[in-house]
Amino acid sequence: MIKKRVIAVLLAITPLFCAAEMVKGNTSMVKTKKVESTKRVYMGSFLAIGFLPNNSIYRIDAPIEGVIESVNAKVFEPVKKGERLFVIKGPKLLELEAEFIDTLIEMEYYENEVKRLEPLYKAAVVAKKRYLEAKNMLAKFETKSMFYYHLLIEWGLKQSEVDSIVKTKKPLPRITITSPIDGIVSDMNIYPKMYAERGTHLMTILNPNNAHYEVALPLKIAKNLKPGMKLFVDNEEAIIESISATVNSRTQTVAVHIKPIAKTNGIVPKEKRNIKLYWPKKAYSLPANAVIEYGSKEAVFVKEKEGFRPIFVTVLGRSSDRVYLISDELPSNAEVAVSGVIALKGEMEAQAND
Numbered sequence: 001m002i003k004k005r006v007i008a009v010l011l012a013i014t015p016l017f018c019a020a021e022m023v024k025g026n027t028s029m030v031k032t033k034k035v036e037s038t039k040r041v042y043m044g045s046f047l048a049i050g051f052l053p054n055n056s057i058y059r060i061d062a063p064i065e066g067v068i069e070s071v072n073a074k075v076f077e078p079v080k081k082g083e084r085l086f087v088i089k090g091p092k093l094l095e096l097e098a099e100f101i102d103t104l105i106e107m108e109y110y111e112n113e114v115k116r117l118e119p120l121y122k123a124a125v126v127a128k129k130r131y132l133e134a135k136n137m138l139a140k141f142e143t144k145s146m147f148y149y150h151l152l153i154e155w156g157l158k159q160s161e162v163d164s165i166v167k168t169k170k171p172l173p174r175i176t177i178t179s180p181i182d183g184i185v186s187d188m189n190i191y192p193k194m195y196a197e198r199g200t201h202l203m204t205i206l207n208p209n210n211a212h213y214e215v216a217l218p219l220k221i222a223k224n225l226k227p228g229m230k231l232f233v234d235n236e237e238a239i240i241e242s243i244s245a246t247v248n249s250r251t252q253t254v255a256v257h258i259k260p261i262a263k264t265n266g267i268v269p270k271e272k273r274n275i276k277l278y279w280p281k282k283a284y285s286l287p288a289n290a291v292i293e294y295g296s297k298e299a300v301f302v303k304e305k306e307g308f309r310p311i312f313v314t315v316l317g318r319s320s321d322r323v324y325l326i327s328d329e330l331p332s333n334a335e336v337a338v339s340g341v342i343a344l345k346g347e348m349e350a351q352a353n354d
Contacts (some may be wrong), residue, residue: 030340032303036285037332040232040278041324043221044316048233048275049216051257052268057208060178060197063156065126066090067173074186077203079179086190088113089174093155097171099170100148104166107141112140118312183207211269212241212259215277222254230261230279237261276319283316283324287338291315291323292345300325301344303335308344 069087073079113134122130152162156175165172185204190202213233217225222243229240237260244255258277260266267273291298291313296317301308313327337344 007098021351022304022307022309023301023344023351028303028338030303030308030344031345032335033287033290033338035330035332035334035336038283038285038324039280041281041283042319042322043231043277043279045274045276045319046215046217047215048215048258048267048273050211050269050273051212052206052208052269056181056183056210058183058205060085060177060203060205061203062088062198062200062202063154063175063177064088064090064093065198066093066196068190068192068194068196071190071192073179073185073188073203075185075203077186079182081179081182083179085177085179085205087174087176088156088196092198093175094171094173096148096152096155097165100145100152100165101169101171103141103145103148104169107138107145110134110138110141160164179205181205181207206266206269211267212257213238213267213273213275215256215258215275216248216253218253219252219254222256225256230280231258232280233258233260233275279317281316283326284313284330284332284349286301286323286325286336288318288321288323289341290336290338291325292341294345294348298325300327300330301341302330303337308337310344310348 066088067090071086072084073086079085110226114131117126117131117134120126121128135247149162149166151166153159156177156219157172162171164170184207186204186206188203189200190196196202225240225243227240227242231238239261241257242257243257247254253264286300290300292300294310294312299310299312304309309326311329313325313330315323315325317324
């Protein structure tokens, strides 16, 4: 029994002893290449879809029922935040503003009435009922004026414009709609002199610079990722913006949003593109056929004066033509066999048998 265990141990460590030996056979046909240091390790090739977050897409609908007086934007052209897009005029706006102004006037009247009656009420000159009626009416018109104030803003007036109505008690017959963000006009359904019902879609502004990749990654890869982690998309740095908390039960993938740091090669919203992802790790890069399996490990053949010496390596990733690996024994300027590797392995096994 003890003899069998000793034999098993010897068989298990035989590759380690063999790997330390120099291959000195016919190596004249072996071609070599220097190892390349890299800061990227290949993860895989994946299909990415351009994704644009909601805060980079603004749908602009007619805030009021009215006539479009002028249009200052053109489809597919860039616009700046605050730039005028169009002007709309409508009778409904004037009616609403008139009601707001009437409410403001009533509110001011009862403000003055409360101020006038309060000292008289305290001096018992007027009845409590008359004073409280004035206070109740003031509260009513304060609430009503606040309702109209926010309603006018909802209908498209700027806060400064509503404040102007409060101050001057004069209506503004038209609304100027400006761009909420820097971006481009992606679609338009508007032209001068057209009549638009409230809520009619007129145009969409989006910022394509905020577009990023949405990639369905295998669960085993996604588990190793965290928001804020940096990756490489092809040759560009990128950052993981978010990771879905759910797994697609059919494909066993997780949706990951990856945002390019630079904008030189940004993806367009809804565009589909095959991308290569890389880990930001230091490693050596070699042609894929440079690595052989030996025993339960992987190795490469490093050229030396006496021949080729096998060195065990740890493979971190593979592409169709490259392999990414690390090894404490592999010199940074090593010449590694990239063709004739199978022959070297055969020579090594033959020397081990001798």
